[in-house]
Amino acid sequence: MFFVNRIAGFFRLAVASAFIFGGTELVRAFQLTTGSTVTLSVTADGTSPFSYQWLKNSVKISGATASSYAISNVQPADAGDYSAIVSNSAGSIMAPAQTLSVKSATGVTNSTSIDTNSAVSSTTDTPTVVTSPSPTGTGTVPAIYAQPSSETVTLGHDAAFTATVIGGAGQWQVSSDSARWSNLSNGNQYSGVTTGTLLINGVTSALNGFKFRFLSGGGTSNAVSLGVIAAFFPFPVSMAADGAGNLYVGDTATDTIQKISSTGTVTLVAGMSGQTGTADGGGASARFNDPSGICAASDGSLGVCDNANGTLRLVASNGAVTTLAGSTGLRGNIDGMGAAATFSSPTSICRDASGNFYLSDSVNNTIRLVTPGGAVSTVAGSAGIAGAADGLGASARFNHPTGVATDGAGNIYVADTTNNTVRKITSNGAVSTLAGLPGVSGSQDGAGNAALFNSPTGLAADNYGNVYVADTGNSLIRKISANGIVTTLAGLPGIAGLMDGSGSNAWFNQPKGIVLNSNGVLYVADTGNAAIRAVTLAGSVGTLELSADAADTKNSANVPAITQTVATSNTSTPGIATSGGGNSGGGGGAMGAGTVLALLLVYSLRAVLLKRGCAGDDSAKFA
Numbered sequence: 001m002f003f004v005n006r007i008a009g010f011f012r013l014a015v016a017s018a019f020i021f022g023g024t025e026l027v028r029a030f031q032l033t034t035g036s037t038v039t040l041s042v043t044a045d046g047t048s049p050f051s052y053q054w055l056k057n058s059v060k061i062s063g064a065t066a067s068s069y070a071i072s073n074v075q076p077a078d079a080g081d082y083s084a085i086v087s088n089s090a091g092s093i094m095a096p097a098q099t100l101s102v103k104s105a106t107g108v109t110n111s112t113s114i115d116t117n118s119a120v121s122s123t124t125d126t127p128t129v130v131t132s133p134s135p136t137g138t139g140t141v142p143a144i145y146a147q148p149s150s151e152t153v154t155l156g157h158d159a160a161f162t163a164t165v166i167g168g169a170g171q172w173q174v175s176s177d178s179a180r181w182s183n184l185s186n187g188n189q190y191s192g193v194t195t196g197t198l199l200i201n202g203v204t205s206a207l208n209g210f211k212f213r214f215l216s217g218g219g220t221s222n223a224v225s226l227g228v229i230a231a232f233f234p235f236p237v238s239m240a241a242d243g244a245g246n247l248y249v250g251d252t253a254t255d256t257i258q259k260i261s262s263t264g265t266v267t268l269v270a271g272m273s274g275q276t277g278t279a280d281g282g283g284a285s286a287r288f289n290d291p292s293g294i295c296a297a298s299d300g301s302l303g304v305c306d307n308a309n310g311t312l313r314l315v316a317s318n319g320a321v322t323t324l325a326g327s328t329g330l331r332g333n334i335d336g337m338g339a340a341a342t343f344s345s346p347t348s349i350c351r352d353a354s355g356n357f358y359l360s361d362s363v364n365n366t367i368r369l370v371t372p373g374g375a376v377s378t379v380a381g382s383a384g385i386a387g388a389a390d391g392l393g394a395s396a397r398f399n400h401p402t403g404v405a406t407d408g409a410g411n412i413y414v415a416d417t418t419n420n421t422v423r424k425i426t427s428n429g430a431v432s433t434l435a436g437l438p439g440v441s442g443s444q445d446g447a448g449n450a451a452l453f454n455s456p457t458g459l460a461a462d463n464y465g466n467v468y469v470a471d472t473g474n475s476l477i478r479k480i481s482a483n484g485i486v487t488t489l490a491g492l493p494g495i496a497g498l499m500d501g502s503g504s505n506a507w508f509n510q511p512k513g514i515v516l517n518s519n520g521v522l523y524v525a526d527t528g529n530a531a532i533r534a535v536t537l538a539g540s541v542g543t544l545e546l547s548a549d550a551a552d553t554k555n556s557a558n559v560p561a562i563t564q565t566v567a568t569s570n571t572s573t574p575g576i577a578t579s580g581g582g583n584s585g586g587g588g589g590a591m592g593a594g595t596v597l598a599l600l601l602v603y604s605l606r607a608v609l610l611k612r613g614c615a616g617d618d619s620a621k622f623a
Contacts (some may be wrong), residue, residue, distance in 0.1 A: 002071060012084070018021050020492060030037035034075055034102060041068035042084045053085045069533065076102045079219050133559070152498050154530040161224055165196040166217025172198045175211045176225065185398075193226070203228055204501040232546050233258070236525035237531065238291070238305075238348065238458070238513040243298035247523055249532065250294040250304065252364040252530060257291060257315060260532065267549040269302070270321050278309050278328040286321035288313070293348035293359070293404075294513075305580070312346060312357065312370055324357075325374045328549045332384035333364045341376035343368065344383075348458075350404045358412050360401040366402065367425065380431050381410070388419045388438035398423070399438075403456070403470070403514075408463035415456040415469065422456060422480060435486050436465070443474045443493035451486035453478070458514040460522060468522055470511040477511065477524060477535055490539045498529045498543070506541035508533065 009161045042052065052066035055079045061069070071078050153159040163170070172193045173181040186191040191199045198212065210227035216220040235253035238360035242248070248269065255273035270286045277287025293305030293312075302315040303324075308465070311326035325341050332342035344363040353356055357370040358379065366381035380396045387397025401417035401423075412425040413434065421436030435451045442452030454473030461467045465482030476491035490506045497507035509528030516522050522535040523544075532544045 017143075019155040020125065036074050037070065037072045038074060038100065039068055039070045040082055040084075040098070041239060042086055050217065051087045053087075055083050055085065056080045059497075071100075074100075074102055078102055137585065151224055152229060153200075154498070155205060155228055155231040156202055157231075157530060159200045159203050159226065160197055161212055162194075162213075163214035163216070163221045164198045166219065169192055170196065170216030173215065174222070175213075176209070177213055181213070200226070208574050229543075231530045232548070233525070233532065234530055235527060236513060236530065237527055238294040239515040239523050239525045239532075240294045240296035241515045241517040242296045242300045242521065243518065244300065245517070245519075246300065247515070247517075247532070248294055248296055248302060249525060252290045252292060252307075255288045255291060257288070257294065257302065260544065264544060264546050266546050267550045270315050270319055270559045278306075278323075280313075280321050280323055282321070283319035286315075286319075293346065294400065295349045295351045295357070297355075299352065303349050303351060304358060305349045307345055307347055310343045310346065310349050312343075312349070312359065325370050325376050333366065333378070335360070335368075335377045337376070338374040341370075341374075347401075348415075350406045352406050353408070353412060358404050358406065360404050360414060362402055364418075365398045365401065367398070367404065380425050380429055380574075386418075388416070388421070388433075389421075390432050392431070393429040396423075396425075403459035405459040405461040405462040405467065407465060409465075411461075411465075413462055413467050414460055415459050417455050417457060417472075420453045420455065422453070422459070422467060435480050435484055441473065443471070443488070445486050445488055446477075447486070448484045451480075457512045458525070460514045460516040462516055468514055468516060469516040470524060472510050472512055472527075475508045475510055475515070475528075477508065477522065489537075489618050490535050490541050496528060498526070498531060500533075500542050503539045506535075506539075508541075531611065 015224075015532075040054070050067070052065050052067050054061045054069045063280045069082070069549050079100055081099050085096070089479070099592055110519045116329045122220050151159060151161070161172075172184045172190070174184055175181045182324040184190045184198070186193050187596050189201060191201070191216055196214075198214075200207070203226070205228055207226055209225065211223040213223045233249050233251045233254075236249050236251050238250035247260040249258050249260065250256075251258065251342035254271070255276050256273055257269040259267050259269050259531050261267070268284060270283055271288045271291070272284050275287060276289045279285065279287040280290065281287075283613040286308050290303070290306070290311070291304050292307040295303045295552070300317040304313040304315060306313045306326075307324070309328045310331050311328055312324045314322050314324050316322075323339070325338055326343045326346070327339045327341075330342045331344050333344060334340065334342040336342075343359070345361060346359045346368070348360045349357055355372040359368045359370065361368050361383075364381070364383040365386050367379045369377050369379045378394070380393055381398045381401070385397060386399040388399060389395065389397040391397075398414065398416050399418040400416075402417045405413045405414070410427040414423040414425065416423050416436075416438075418437070419438045421438055423431055424434045425431050433449065435448055436453045436456070437449045437451075440452060441454040443454065444450070444452040444454075453469065453471050454477075455471075456469045457472040458470035459467060467480040468479040469480065471478045474491070474493050475496045476493060477489045478581040479487050479489045482488075490503055491508050492504045492506075495507055496509040498509060499505070499507040508524070510526075511524045512523055512527040513525030522537070524533040524535060526533045526543075532546070534542050534544060
C-alpha cells in the first residue's frame with residue numbers, strides 16, 4: 001500500500017522522514033560490531049489495536065510482527081535497511097528505513113543504503129509511527145506526520161504531489177467528480193505524470209476542486225483535492241495597521257499599496273497594478289517601483305519605502321502621494337534635506353511616537369532617520385561596510401539589514417538579514433545583538449546567541465519589549481522576549497506550505513512582512529503563498545478570506561478570478577474562516593493524533609475554496 005504525500009509551491013514538505021539523532025548530526029544509520037545485539041522498535045499513535053510487520057530491504061521478515069524486532073549475535077549478513085509497517089482499522093503507514101551496517105573484527109564494514117520513499121496516509125486516524133533503534137540509547141525521534149487529504153494553492157502558483165512508486169512505474173490521474181478518472185499527459189500544465197512527483201504549473205481557477213491520485217504496482221493511492229484561492233497580492237512583502245482596524249499591504253509584483261478593511265474588502269490605495277514609475281499624485285495616478293516597506297499612522301496615512309526608486313514616499317489618508325526624501329535619479333548615502341539626501345535601497349520602515357521614520361538602507365548597511373520635515377541622517381552603521389560589530393552609531397556594522405520596528409520606549413529593532421540576527425538600537429544610538437549568532441543559520445530556540453535564525457526579514461514590536469520575527473528562510477514566526485529568549489510561535493522549521501492550525505501544525509512559505517495590530521493579533525505577508533495570514537499570540541494561525549471591492553474600478557486589473565466570502569464576528573479585525581484548531585504553542589514537533597483527526601475531519605466537511613482557519617482568542621474572534 002502506498003499513499004500520496006503533498007508538496008506546495010517549489011518546496012517539498014519533507015515531513016515524512018524520521019531521523020535518529022546521533023551526536024550533533026541527523027543520521028539514518030547505525031554501525032554495529034559482529035556479535036552485538038540490537039533492538040529496533042516502533043511507537044504508534046492513533047486508534048488501537050495495531051498490527052506490525054518488519055521489513056529488511058523492503059522484504060517482509062517472517063515472524064517479525066511485534067512492535068520491536070531484536071537481532072542477536074549480529075553478523076555481516078544482517079546489514080541492510082530495516083523499516084516497519086504499522087496498521088490499524090483506518091489504514092497503514094510505513095516508517096522510513098534505518099540503515100544498519102556491520103563492522104567485522106577485521107574492520108570491514110558491510111552495509112546497505114537504499115533510497116526509501118516514506119509513505120504517509122491521509123486516512124482518518126491512521127497511526128503515526130516513529131522508529132527508535134536502541135544500540136546507543138541516545139537521542140529522540142520525531143514522528144511521521146499524517147497529512148490532510150487536500151492541498152490549497154494560490155491562483156497562478158505551482159503545486160505538486162508526491163507518491164511512493166512501486167515497481168519503478170506509475171501513472172497520475174485526475175478527476176473532477178471522483179467518479180471518472182483520466183490519465184494525465186506531460187505538457188504545459190503537467191509534468192512528471194509517470195513519476196512519483198506530479199508538478200502542476202501555474203494553477204488556474206479551473207482546477208479548483210479537482211482530485212489527483214497515483215496508480216503504481218497494481219494499486220491506487222488515496223485521492224488528494226486541489227483547492228485554488230484568489231491571488232489578491234501576487235508578491236506581498238510588507239504590512240501595516242492603522243487605528244481603525246484596517247491593514248495595508250505593499251505588493252512589489254503589482255507596484256501598489258492596497259488596503260484590507262475590517263470586513264476583509266480589498267481596495268486600492270495608491271499606484272496602478274502593473275505600472276511602475278515615480279509620479280506623485282492622487283491614488284491610482286501615483287506610481288511606485290518595488291514598494292518594499294510600509295508603516296501606518298493611526299489616521300491611515302502611510303510611509304512607504306519605494307525601494308527601486310530610492311525614495312521615501314508619503315501617502316495621505318485620502319490617497320495623495322508625495323515624495324518626502326531621496327532622489328529617483330541618484331543613489332548614495334548622503335544625509336541632507338529632502339531630495340538632497342540619497343539612499344541606496346530603502347527596504348523597510350517604521351515610525352516612532354514623534355512621527356520620525358526609521359529606514360533600513362540595505363545595500364548601504366545603515367539605518368537612516370527621516371524627520372517629519374524630510375531631514376535625513378544616519379543613525380547606525382557605516383555606508384558600504386558590512387559586518388556584525390556592536391557599538392555606538394557609525395562604529396556598529398550590519399549586513400543587509402531589512403525589517404525595522406520600534407517600541408514604546410524609543411528602541412529600534414533591526415532584522416540583520418544576512419547576519420541571521422536581530423539587533424537593537426537604543427535611543428542614544430547604541431547597537432547590540434538581541435538574538436541570533438552572526439553568520440550562522442538555523443532554527444534553534446534559546447536565549448540570545450544560542451538561538452538561530454535563517455534570513456529574518458520582517459519585524460514587529462510591542463510596548464513590553466517583545467519582538468516578533470518573520471523568519472523567512474525557516475518559514476517561521478518567532479518571538480523574542482524582552483530578556484532575549486527566542487521561541488517559535490508558529491510554523492514548522494524548514495517546511496514551506498499553506499496550512500492553518502496552531503503552532504507547528506501551521507505552515508508558511510517564506511513570510512516577509514509582519515505587523516501587530518491594536519487587538520494583539522499578528523498579521524503576516526506570507527510572500528511565497530501570496531496570502532495574508534493572522535497569528536494570535538497563542539500561536540493559532542488562519543488565512544484571511546478577502547473580497548474585491550466591487551466599486552473599486554481603479555483596481556480592476558488586480559481583481560482575481562476567484563472571490564472569497566468574508567466570515568467574521570469582530571468588526572475591528574479582518575475575518576478568517578475557521579475549520580478547527582489544534583495544539584497551541586510554538587516550536588517544532590509532531591502533530592498529535594487528536595490534532596490530525598480534527599484537521600482531517602474538518603477538511604472533509606469544508607469546501608476546498610475556503611481557507612483553513614484557526615482557533616482564536618478574545619482579541620480576534622475567527623468566525
